[in-house]
Amino acid sequence: MAKNSADVVVIGGGPAGAVSAYLLAKQGHSVVLLERDEFPRFHIGESMLPYMMGLFDRIGLREALESRGFVPKFGGEFIDPTEKKFFSGVFRADFAKQGEGRFDRAFQVERARFDAMLVEEAAAAGAEVHLGTGVKDLLMEGDRIVGVSYEKDGEEREVRATYVIDASGRSGRIANKFGLRKTLEKLRMVGVFRHYEGLDETHNLGAEGDIQVGAHDDGWVWAIPISKEVISVGTVMPRDVFRAGTPEQVFDEHLNRVPRITARLTGTRPSMDLKIETDYCYHADTVTGPGWVMVGDAGCFGDPMFSGGVLVATATATRAAETIGAALNDPADADRLIGEYSNYFKTGYDTYIRLIHAFYDGELVSVAADAGRTTSRDALERYLIRLIGGDFWSEHNAVAQEMRRRPEWDTFAPFQRVFGCPSYPQLDEHDRKERAEARILRVTNGQ
Numbered sequence: 001m002a003k004n005s006a007d008v009v010v011i012g013g014g015p016a017g018a019v020s021a022y023l024l025a026k027q028g029h030s031v032v033l034l035e036r037d038e039f040p041r042f043h044i045g046e047s048m049l050p051y052m053m054g055l056f057d058r059i060g061l062r063e064a065l066e067s068r069g070f071v072p073k074f075g076g077e078f079i080d081p082t083e084k085k086f087f088s089g090v091f092r093a094d095f096a097k098q099g100e101g102r103f104d105r106a107f108q109v110e111r112a113r114f115d116a117m118l119v120e121e122a123a124a125a126g127a128e129v130h131l132g133t134g135v136k137d138l139l140m141e142g143d144r145i146v147g148v149s150y151e152k153d154g155e156e157r158e159v160r161a162t163y164v165i166d167a168s169g170r171s172g173r174i175a176n177k178f179g180l181r182k183t184l185e186k187l188r189m190v191g192v193f194r195h196y197e198g199l200d201e202t203h204n205l206g207a208e209g210d211i212q213v214g215a216h217d218d219g220w221v222w223a224i225p226i227s228k229e230v231i232s233v234g235t236v237m238p239r240d241v242f243r244a245g246t247p248e249q250v251f252d253e254h255l256n257r258v259p260r261i262t263a264r265l266t267g268t269r270p271s272m273d274l275k276i277e278t279d280y281c282y283h284a285d286t287v288t289g290p291g292w293v294m295v296g297d298a299g300c301f302g303d304p305m306f307s308g309g310v311l312v313a314t315a316t317a318t319r320a321a322e323t324i325g326a327a328l329n330d331p332a333d334a335d336r337l338i339g340e341y342s343n344y345f346k347t348g349y350d351t352y353i354r355l356i357h358a359f360y361d362g363e364l365v366s367v368a369a370d371a372g373r374t375t376s377r378d379a380l381e382r383y384l385i386r387l388i389g390g391d392f393w394s395e396h397n398a399v400a401q402e403m404r405r406r407p408e409w410d411t412f413a414p415f416q417r418v419f420g421c422p423s424y425p426q427l428d429e430h431d432r433k434e435r436a437e438a439r440i441l442r443v444t445n446g447q
């Protein structure tokens with residue numbers, strides 16, 4: 001059984017919950033993490049972004065990640081025969097082109113192993129981790145959440161805490177209790193996916209380890225190698241397209257529209273039944289409250305296009321842990337700190353979801369062209385690849401700046417942006433100067 005009280009209770013042991021528990025425990029706070037499932041367990045979300053390497057390096061988890069034999073990913077291949085949604089028929093975002101000081105790779109992971117690794121790190125840092133322990137309810141005193149009740153081995157117990165972090169992902173324990181969740185109406189997508197075994201990367205027409213994303217008229221297809229032998233393949237489409245046939249028919253038909261992916265599957269066979277995920281695009285305008293904060297998918301999720309989910313989940317978890325750590329040390333400043341966290345959360349998700357809207361609206365190329373009016377050609381390529389690599393919180397990315405000008409892509413009610421790259425905060429001054437110089441080069445040389 002968990003102890004009866006702690007500084008912080010974390011609901012959920014996915015990447016967001018594990019990282020916030022790990023960081024708060026490292027700061028010396030008492031933390032109880034309650035995870036409903038026994039680990040290891042399947043979870044979707046297998047392709048990581050290079051900005052996660054910078055984040056994991058900063059918080060002390062990079063070596064653990066690198067030591068597990070996950071598949072290195074040096075870029076993303078975006079396929080679009082119509083050339084309307086991406087920059088050419090086959091466009092490769094090469095992470096080596098992000099500019100200096102940034103990791104040139106990320107990893108593709110089997111989430112069962114990745115998530116288990118993170119909760120082990122949280123426990124090793126001193127957090128009390130309880131698997132197979134579902135949170136049943138939130139304990140309230142007036143309008144403040146003061147703990148949770150949970151069930152373990154058929155018995156119901158309580159644990160009280162100064163702060164509760166909701167990292168319960170799509171089940172959104174707090175959002176659902178208070179009715180805070182809103183559907184992103186423009187993004188009502190369905191994902192249908194499965195793993196294939198017998199992978200042989202010599203059939204890959206692109207670069208080994210890369211994710212492939214293939215766009216077609218009714219959605220898109222992903223291919224993510226998660227080990228030397230296994231590749232994850234998924235199809236994403238609007239709900240009405242999904243309803244037009246059986247999942248098997250729609251999956252096969254969409255997959256066959258992307259010959260570069262079917263070529264990579266030569267000699268493979270399915271190793272699991274098809275899985276289906278729906279209604280995963282939502283947000284909440286209130287992501288913090290008295291005694292609580294949301295992190296990761298518990299507060300918001302856009303769409304798997306661009307593979308940013310785990311990055312935004314772990315980046316918000318990191319900021320939440322830093323915020324709650326500071327609030328525990330200085331309770332008089334807690335309201336200001338938590339208000340700032342709320343705006344930080346929204347700043348990153350808002351930018352990521354703009355990138356997704358730009359893809360679905362067929363505006364990615366035109367946004368990049370508009371950004372090119374205020375920056376040199378070389379810098380434009382860097383900004384684009386950085387954004388695809390996870391540059392969601394920088395104030396100085398020209399392409400992100402351009403996307404933030406489009407009101408039709410607003411996700412949240414108006415809020416004050418709080419910038420600050422969670423992965424490379426040390427590069428902020430460099431990036432500010434680079435942006436100013438690129439602007440001058442564009443004007444003086446027409447570059």
Ligand SMILES: Cc1cc2nc3c(=O)[nH]c(=O)nc-3n(C[C@H](O)[C@H](O)[C@H](O)COP(=O)(O)OP(=O)(O)OC[C@H]3O[C@@H](n4cnc5c(N)ncnc54)[C@H](O)[C@@H]3O)c2cc1C
Nearest residue numbers: 012014015016036045047135168169191296297304309310
């Ligand atoms: C089709 C699809 C494809 C995706 N592909 C990618 C990708 O390639 N790359 C990427 O980065 N992201 C991807 N994502 C997104 C990614 O899966 C999530 O963004 C990420 O897992 C969020 O992490 P989290 O910790 O916030 O939530 P989760 O990983 O969902 O963790 C939440 C945890 O809370 C636990 N929990 C829930 N309720 C309770 C409760 N009451 N008590 C205790 N525990 C509870 C759950 O068991 C779970 O372990 C994809 C998403 C979808 C839908």
